[in-house]
Amino acid sequence: MGVDSLSMSEARHPAAETSSARPSSAVHSYNVRICHWINLVSCVYLLWSGVHIFLDFPELYWGHTGYRGYPAAFRLADWGLSWEEAGALGDRRWGRNYHFTAAWVFLINGLVYVVWNLYSSHFRNRMWPARDERTVAHVRAELRDHLRWRSSRHANGSYGTLQKTSYLILIFVFVPLMILTGIAQSPGFTAAMPALLDMFGGRQTARTLHTIGTVVLMLFVVVHVLEVAAAGFFVKVRSMITGK
């Protein structure tokens, strides 16, 4: 088995022996693999179309109000790209069409993933840190490995505590916040759910947070890809495609 020979051939994490290893025929289930790649495609479209929408109005504000001439929290012009230059790069018509289409793909795919993996106990078995993984010593050892650029992969390709925690926060806190800050900008959804406006303190605040969230998400992706690279890019990507 590729997985076993792989984990034997690499330096094993000190916590790996104590971590509850589970027998599994595939590193990633069908559901996880399919959802992962649909998610990647929809996120690329969301990012690209979002950048287009932003470039057509490259300023951010706090509160309910924000227009050209109103005190801005962020102006792209201050960073070297004038309003006209940004407008020439951005196409909000293309952006809006693809942003909301990709958002539906992202949402439906995400719901399938979450419901399926709650049902199949994937979250409980593989993503909820076990008791022995929730110790300070364990997390400290993992952090040390990360800082030394050493893969902290566990037996059977199971996830580390930091990895589990960041995935859970991403899926159950960050993504819902991105969806909420997204629809808090919509005149239709906010008429139906005015609490969205109070939750974030205004439509422009929601737009600003949505943009900040995009940057945070890109940082997550950078770290995620670096971690994959550290653990062996080819093997990891192959296992997310074939399951082996």
Added chain:
Amino acid sequence: MPTRISRRRWLTTSVPALGGLLLTGCSRETFVPPRVRGGLIGAADVLTMSTNRLLLSGQQLAREYSRSDVADPFPTWNQTNPRNAEYQRHASEGFRNWRLPISGLVQRPRDLSLDEIRRLPPRTQITAHICEQGWSAIGEWTGAPLQRLIEEAGGVTPAARYVVIDTFDGWYEGYDLFEVAHAQTILAYGLNGRDLPRGNGAPLRLRVERQCGYKNLKFLKSIRVVDSMADIGRGTGGINSDFGFHWFAGV
């Protein structure tokens, strides 16, 4: 102060309203754009519109703000002074001779002067204008409900499906009867306590508070009630969707 709606109140108003919509107002036009685009984009359009309309089936009002939130002067965007000769003549006459025709599938087609529209029961609402580009500003709009104007023409005939608005700067847009029936769907002649400025759409502009700025047409020229959008413009339902923007601009 903005009105805060508790979760309980939201549930108690939206759940029965949803039932009401499913029982009575369940027409295709309420959930689906006049022409559905192909592919995934079209599927997303239908999902967005039908989700919005289900959530708004109680015809809830968009958030109304307080006077201290108002942007004054209110920002202007796009066309601020149509070059159209007829418009310029009306403007130079202070819109005294301007009349708004209401034609098509109404019981008694007629036209109304600005004074006649001002004499209808007015509605004032302090709402956010939300441009699809990303900016938003709050204004105090005063006008006559569109539904009330159509009642002045005897109401719509049974075949009516859309209300089409034409403007002096050449825009045209279709609105389904669900949007027209909303209490905040008004034809505004006042902004921030004064006559609507030319840059903001004088003499009359549409307010559809649950849709983006581009559906809120300025410089109104006429109102038509139709049974289909197929013969108007390129047939997608309005000038914005003819150019590839969403027909339903609730997001």
